[in-house]
Amino acid sequence: MREKGPAIVTTPANTPTRFGFASHLFCRECGATFELGASHACAECFGPLEVGYELPSLSRADIAAGPANIWRYASLLPVPSDVASSRNTEPGWTRLVRADQLAADLGMSTLWVKDERDNPTHAFKDRVVAVALAAAVEMGYKVLACPSTGNLANAVAAAAARAGIRSVVLIPASLESQKMAATAVYGGSMVTIDGTYDDVNRLASELADDREDWAFVNVNVRPYYAEGSKTIGYEIAEQLGWRLPQQIVVPVASGAQLVKIDKAFRELIALGLVADTEYRVFGAQATGCAPVAAAFRAGHDVVQPVKPDTIAKSLAIGNPADGPYVLDVVRRTGGAVADVSDAEVVSAIRLLAATEGIFGETAAGVTLGVLRRLLADGQLDPRAETVIINSGDGLKTLDAVGVPGSGPDGAVVGIRPTLAAFEAWESSHAAGTAQ
Numbered sequence: 001m002r003e004k005g006p007a008i009v010t011t012p013a014n015t016p017t018r019f020g021f022a023s024h025l026f027c028r029e030c031g032a033t034f035e036l037g038a039s040h041a042c043a044e045c046f047g048p049l050e051v052g053y054e055l056p057s058l059s060r061a062d063i064a065a066g067p068a069n070i071w072r073y074a075s076l077l078p079v080p081s082d083v084a085s086s087r088n089t090e091p092g093w094t095r096l097v098r099a100d101q102l103a104a105d106l107g108m109s110t111l112w113v114k115d116e117r118d119n120p121t122h123a124f125k126d127r128v129v130a131v132a133l134a135a136a137v138e139m140g141y142k143v144l145a146c147p148s149t150g151n152l153a154n155a156v157a158a159a160a161a162r163a164g165i166r167s168v169v170l171i172p173a174s175l176e177s178q179k180m181a182a183t184a185v186y187g188g189s190m191v192t193i194d195g196t197y198d199d200v201n202r203l204a205s206e207l208a209d210d211r212e213d214w215a216f217v218n219v220n221v222r223p224y225y226a227e228g229s230k231t232i233g234y235e236i237a238e239q240l241g242w243r244l245p246q247q248i249v250v251p252v253a254s255g256a257q258l259v260k261i262d263k264a265f266r267e268l269i270a271l272g273l274v275a276d277t278e279y280r281v282f283g284a285q286a287t288g289c290a291p292v293a294a295a296f297r298a299g300h301d302v303v304q305p306v307k308p309d310t311i312a313k314s315l316a317i318g319n320p321a322d323g324p325y326v327l328d329v330v331r332r333t334g335g336a337v338a339d340v341s342d343a344e345v346v347s348a349i350r351l352l353a354a355t356e357g358i359f360g361e362t363a364a365g366v367t368l369g370v371l372r373r374l375l376a377d378g379q380l381d382p383r384a385e386t387v388i389i390n391s392g393d394g395l396k397t398l399d400a401v402g403v404p405g406s407g408p409d410g411a412v413v414g415i416r417p418t419l420a421a422f423e424a425w426e427s428s429h430a431a432g433t434a435q
């Protein structure tokens, strides 16, 4: 098994460095250790690098005294200790919504939705970008860049604008127009590429080797960037009253979010901030891009790349960097990775909206769709306390649900502005509007 557990050393006398209490980088494959700095691949085996820490002892009160954003956990992240005073978008501390009506519909006892729409650009990506930006500035990078399936582009462009630095984002030309508009508005450079996300990612890797002062947040700054997703896990535990849920369902694109939520839970246990209770981690993919679910079902350790074809474009990564580590986490915790069709994604988006007033993006449809599927298959316990992640905002993927009342040419068909016309509409809709 690759996961070696969080190598946490706590000594009260620790003093923060320019990366806080982060102390080294280590290879996730061979365990070799390296100095903190601008590297992301192991010099011994080319495996991906991860940040290791010598954490201080930390109390719940220390954390609660911090700001209502991710920097309340700054001492658990690879960022300078004064990061909260830098110009940043202050993401995080999003709501954990108790979803009783949705739970009743699904026959579950206790269900929570971690609602990442509350972030500055309405997706969890603001968290990872804020951490990447802080580390990149510390390492002397001058430009913030990324290959993106959409939400990351929004977050990079916004964070760079706020920090007053240049941004360059690379996206597939097929992206939702809402996501393009919500990137271009920040004024950085947005380059649309004729190809899939995996093509865009390859180009970004070549550029990262070529442009010395460009920080591609999810490529050459990836070890720091990925740590930002731990804050979702910390917040869930803190918002539950400093305890872990029994089950959690997480959307999987590269897989980093899922792996880091698990890392966060294990760190909180190691630090004595939560009780060491069992939890199961489940991964969610769309059938049109489900390489990790396929590997899970087949019992494989390696993930065979696929060419994505799904409406869940934010999750359309055919060659996921963290795929094997997702498999490790779900197998270690007794979870699973499953996938659902685009039709199930749309139906789940509608269910979440109609039961809880939460309009999630397609990734949320995938996550709730997979929750339903796992319940139906008996793989997930309906009596165990469960959290699902709504990682983004439905306003950015409007095409998935369409506009009701559209005529054949796509225009919305209205009624005449008279009482008689309204009453005629009311009687023709009586069955559908009964309260």
Ligand SMILES: Cc1ncc(COP(=O)(O)O)c(C=O)c1O
Pocket (backbone or CB within 6 Å): 123, 124, 149, 151, 152, 251, 252, 253, 254, 255, 256, 257, 258, 314, 315, 361, 363, 391, 392
């Ligand atoms: C809305 C949304 N949810 C989930 C994910 C998955 O994140 P990860 O690549 O960390 O698996 C993404 C990635 O782009 C996303 O945009």
Ligand SMILES: [Zn+2]
Pocket (backbone or CB within 6 Å): 027, 028, 029, 030, 031, 032, 042, 043, 044, 045, 046, 047
């Ligand atoms: Zn290595």
